[in-house]
Amino acid sequence: MHIMEYRQLDIDNVANYMRELPEMQAIFSGFDNLDIQEVGDGNLNFVFIVTNKDKPAETVVLKQAVPFLRVVGESWPLSRERMNHEVRALKFQQDLCPGLVPEIYYSSEDMSLVIMQNLKDHAILRGEIIQGKVFPHLADHVSTFLAKTLFFSSDLYLGHDEKKEQVGKTINIELCKITEDFVFTHPFEDNETNEYNDALSKEAIGSIQRDPALRAAVAEMKYAFMTKAESLLHGDMHIGSIMANADDTYVIDPEFSFYGPMGFDVGAYVGNLFLSYFSHDYRQRQMGNDPTEYRGWLLEIAEKSWVQFEEKFLELWRAHDAKTDAPFMGKDLDGSSAEAFRSAFMKRVFADTIGFAACKMMRRIVGLAKVADIADIDNAEERARAEENALKMGREMILNRDKFTSFSELVDLATSISPVGGSN
Amino acid sequence: MHIMEYRQLDIDNVANYMRELPEMQAIFSGFDNLDIQEVGDGNLNFVFIVTNKDKPAETVVLKQAVPFLRVVGESWPLSRERMNHEVRALKFQQDLCPGLVPEIYYSSEDMSLVIMQNLKDHAILRGEIIQGKVFPHLADHVSTFLAKTLFFSSDLYLGHDEKKEQVGKTINIELCKITEDFVFTHPFEDNETNEYNDALSKEAIGSIQRDPALRAAVAEMKYAFMTKAESLLHGDMHIGSIMANADDTYVIDPEFSFYGPMGFDVGAYVGNLFLSYFSHDYRQRQMGNDPTEYRGWLLEIAEKSWVQFEEKFLELWRAHDAKTDAPFMGKDLDGSSAEAFRSAFMKRVFADTIGFAACKMMRRIVGLAKVADIADIDNAEERARAEENALKMGREMILNRDKFTSFSELVDLATSISPVGGSN
Numbered sequence: 001m002h003i004m005e006y007r008q009l010d011i012d013n014v015a016n017y018m019r020e021l022p023e024m025q026a027i028f029s030g031f032d033n034l035d036i037q038e039v040g041d042g043n044l045n046f047v048f049i050v051t052n053k054d055k056p057a058e059t060v061v062l063k064q065a066v067p068f069l070r071v072v073g074e075s076w077p078l079s080r081e082r083m084n085h086e087v088r089a090l091k092f093q094q095d096l097c098p099g100l101v102p103e104i105y106y107s108s109e110d111m112s113l114v115i116m117q118n119l120k121d122h123a124i125l126r127g128e129i130i131q132g133k134v135f136p137h138l139a140d141h142v143s144t145f146l147a148k149t150l151f152f153s154s155d156l157y158l159g160h161d162e163k164k165e166q167v168g169k170t171i172n173i174e175l176c177k178i179t180e181d182f183v184f185t186h187p188f189e190d191n192e193t194n195e196y197n198d199a200l201s202k203e204a205i206g207s208i209q210r211d212p213a214l215r216a217a218v219a220e221m222k223y224a225f226m227t228k229a230e231s232l233l234h235g236d237m238h239i240g241s242i243m244a245n246a247d248d249t250y251v252i253d254p255e256f257s258f259y260g261p262m263g264f265d266v267g268a269y270v271g272n273l274f275l276s277y278f279s280h281d282y283r284q285r286q287m288g289n290d291p292t293e294y295r296g297w298l299l300e301i302a303e304k305s306w307v308q309f310e311e312k313f314l315e316l317w318r319a320h321d322a323k324t325d326a327p328f329m330g331k332d333l334d335g336s337s338a339e340a341f342r343s344a345f346m347k348r349v350f351a352d353t354i355g356f357a358a359c360k361m362m363r364r365i366v367g368l369a370k371v372a373d374i375a376d377i378d379n380a381e382e383r384a385r386a387e388e389n390a391l392k393m394g395r396e397m398i399l400n401r402d403k404f405t406s407f408s409e410l411v412d413l414a415t416s417i418s419p420v421g422g423s424n
Numbered sequence: 425m426h427i428m429e430y431r432q433l434d435i436d437n438v439a440n441y442m443r444e445l446p447e448m449q450a451i452f453s454g455f456d457n458l459d460i461q462e463v464g465d466g467n468l469n470f471v472f473i474v475t476n477k478d479k480p481a482e483t484v485v486l487k488q489a490v491p492f493l494r495v496v497g498e499s500w501p502l503s504r505e506r507m508n509h510e511v512r513a514l515k516f517q518q519d520l521c522p523g524l525v526p527e528i529y530y531s532s533e534d535m536s537l538v539i540m541q542n543l544k545d546h547a548i549l550r551g552e553i554i555q556g557k558v559f560p561h562l563a564d565h566v567s568t569f570l571a572k573t574l575f576f577s578s579d580l581y582l583g584h585d586e587k588k589e590q591v592g593k594t595i596n597i598e599l600c601k602i603t604e605d606f607v608f609t610h611p612f613e614d615n616e617t618n619e620y621n622d623a624l625s626k627e628a629i630g631s632i633q634r635d636p637a638l639r640a641a642v643a644e645m646k647y648a649f650m651t652k653a654e655s656l657l658h659g660d661m662h663i664g665s666i667m668a669n670a671d672d673t674y675v676i677d678p679e680f681s682f683y684g685p686m687g688f689d690v691g692a693y694v695g696n697l698f699l700s701y702f703s704h705d706y707r708q709r710q711m712g713n714d715p716t717e718y719r720g721w722l723l724e725i726a727e728k729s730w731v732q733f734e735e736k737f738l739e740l741w742r743a744h745d746a747k748t749d750a751p752f753m754g755k756d757l758d759g760s761s762a763e764a765f766r767s768a769f770m771k772r773v774f775a776d777t778i779g780f781a782a783c784k785m786m787r788r789i790v791g792l793a794k795v796a797d798i799a800d801i802d803n804a805e806e807r808a809r810a811e812e813n814a815l816k817m818g819r820e821m822i823l824n825r826d827k828f829t830s831f832s833e834l835v836d837l838a839t840s841i842s843p844v845g846g847s848n
Contacts, residue, residue, distance in 0.1 A: 186754070343640070
């Protein structure tokens with residue numbers, strides 16, 4: 001193995017770096033006429049799209065971590081370790097879900113970089129959903145990704161020793177800290193990093209910052225995030241971490257990966273769909289549409305994603321237990337105990353999913369990091385209406401997270417706060 | 425540092441090993457007239473008591489791990505790594521609770537041994553309780569030990585980075601596996617390692633092996649044991665891991681230490697007191713006593729231990745939050761949120777405590793490892809009565825673990841199953 005000292009790549013030296021790698025020589029027929037674009041949308045890292053101008057099918061993405069938070073600069077140090085987490089997670093996900101994550105061509109721990117498939121025919125899902133596009137395979141693909149990654153990294157499948165070794169290897173101190181602060185703490189304590197829409201009422205903000213029951217519930221979710229080492233999570237599973245087109249769905253950017261509670265990944269995804277739902281009351285009307293159809297699609301996708309996730313997870317679990325002499329709970333002597341456990345287990349994952357989704361929804365309204373679905377609504381009053389609906393839903397979800405018995409009750413809650421056809 | 429290759433010590437070479445150590449030279453005035461006893465009661469390790477016959481106050485305990493399970497022999501390999509866990513936990517506990525754990529004089533990772541205080545004026549609590557002795561400081565001392573070790577190793581106190589680093593360092597694969605199998609799995613699946621009292625009814629055994637709701641609940645506790653990395657536990661906190669006299673209480677043998685759920689330590693201790701309670705219906709009558717007094721003391725100690733643990737834990741937490749700018753949940757804007765979180769938190773620890781106590785109680789009746797309190801009752805019918813009471817209580821506890829609102833309800837349950845004055 002060729003050991004190389006770390007250096008930060010830039011537009012001028014990417015080509016020379018790549019031309020030395022056998023893995024790149026296998027993809028590129030030449031390195032003398034490359035188009036190299038530095039893509040500015042990475043908050044954390046530098047991302048280059050490299051394409052052979054002579055043969056545009058020869059194209060890759062190169063992503064390199066720098067020892068600071070890219071969006072802030074060198075004043076916010078952040079170790080390059082995060083790239084190891086991303087590569088480890090990508091490889092794990094790719095083994096289980098080929099075609100649902102970008103293919104890795106090359107990675108280097110020394111250089112803190114990965115070179116992978118350029119998803120040039122796909123777009124970030126959030127942007128597409130903002131535009132009102134539909135994705136017929138989304139629920140199927142995402143539920144497969146979640147079921148496989150969460151089941152196969154859990155104690156229900158892995159040996160007790162391998163699971164614990166994985167937990168140790170995937171401890172991700174710095175990126176978990178970002179979530180701990182910006183998802184679970186700052187938004188709820190009126191932190192100076194928070195950003196509020198001027199049109200958002202003080203009452204709405206107070207309802208999530210000054211209500212003891214809600215604050216206690218959020219703190220419990222934060223504690224669960226920090227202590228429940230269930231599965232190797234993606235860790236940042238919102239709809240900006242998905243690229244899709246009509247046929248394919250790719251989950252990208254797993255640098256926040258660590259062993260955490262299953263419901264955190266599922267909740268991040270579902271919570272973001274609810275945020276989109278609230279945004280499309282206004283957005284669809286702006287586009288001249290009756291909001292009913294698209295908003296109905298969003299709720300349907302959210303529900304299907306959960307229902308199919310649960311089905312697929314249970315299917316994997318039952319199939320595994322049928323093949324092993326030592327199922328997690330021990331032998332099922334009466335023939336009903338294994339299913340009783342599975343049912344209790346999924347109930348707990350569901351409650352966690354709801355609690356985490358709620359945190360993710362509320363933090364996107366008052367915290368530093370917004371979602372464009374809502375934050376980019378040009379009309380401040382309309383934006384505030386979507387925001388207040390999101391906060392209302394987040395409150396109900398987290399306070400009653402143990403009481404929901406099916407996803408359809410969440411759909412009912414969303415439509416009771418804001419009818420599918422719009423204008424509450 | 426003097427690096428030494430591992431070799432197993434025996435009665436004949438302990439003295440020569442010790443005489444080379446400066447730490448032992450500081451304790452012993454000479455090494456030529458030592459009394460060396462190999463104490464046969466360690467299941468896992470070799471334990472020697474070494475005393476200077478000329479000056480009996482010069483005495484230590486030397487505990488060495490061997491690369492197999494001592495009680496079985498070389499056919500059951502077990503890495504010496506467990507001694508590192510024991511020493512790490514002992515040092516952590518000693519820093520927080522001097523006088524509640526034996527003092528360490530010397531430890532060697534190479535030799536997998538620790539040399540520590542000989543608790544020659546103290547006896548194993550289980551044996552003392554079997555004889556009906558009372559310990560006026562027990563609840564106070566144990567609750568202090570639990571509150572301090574569980575609070576100061578948790579995310580409520582430690583920095584996010586230090587906590588996660590500790591979790592990684594204290595992963596204890598082999599010893600956790602023993603608990604996973606012998607506490608949470610084998611007893612409930614009619615495993616061939618189980619041992620049943622012939623007089624114990626099939627119905628009683630079936631009530632914990634063939635009831636789907638109970639099996640699901642036990643599996644949930646096993647899953648919690650394996651996934652909830654809350655605090656650095658003792659990991660084997662039954663009353664055989666405590667040495668005491670009228671004045672002092674020492675918690676010993678933390679080789680099972682790892683980051684796990686707080687309720688596992690509290691529950692192990694409390695569950696063992698309930699087992700003693702059921703045994704002393706018969707035992708006190710055998711001694712010619714009215715069982716009321718001693719059984720009342722056992723229930724009182726169990727309740728006081730929990731109540732004082734909760735009080736002390738909350739006190740440490742409030743004191744810490746008062747001193748920090750960044751309490752776990754963020755700033756308390758309304759003045760009631762911090763207490764609302766603390767109350768929800770303790771409720772969850774209480775439910776876990778009850779669930780884990782129940783598992784520990786049930787496994788001691790049908791699993792491989794018994795408690796002498798019950799298993800040594802000479803009358804098989806009387807033993808079965810105590811066993812059935814313990815199973816009945818374990819069932820009620822685990823099935824309703826989320827519903828108990830105070831420890832006094834557990835005391836009521838125990839006395840409803842078997843009145844304090846005896847003979848149900």
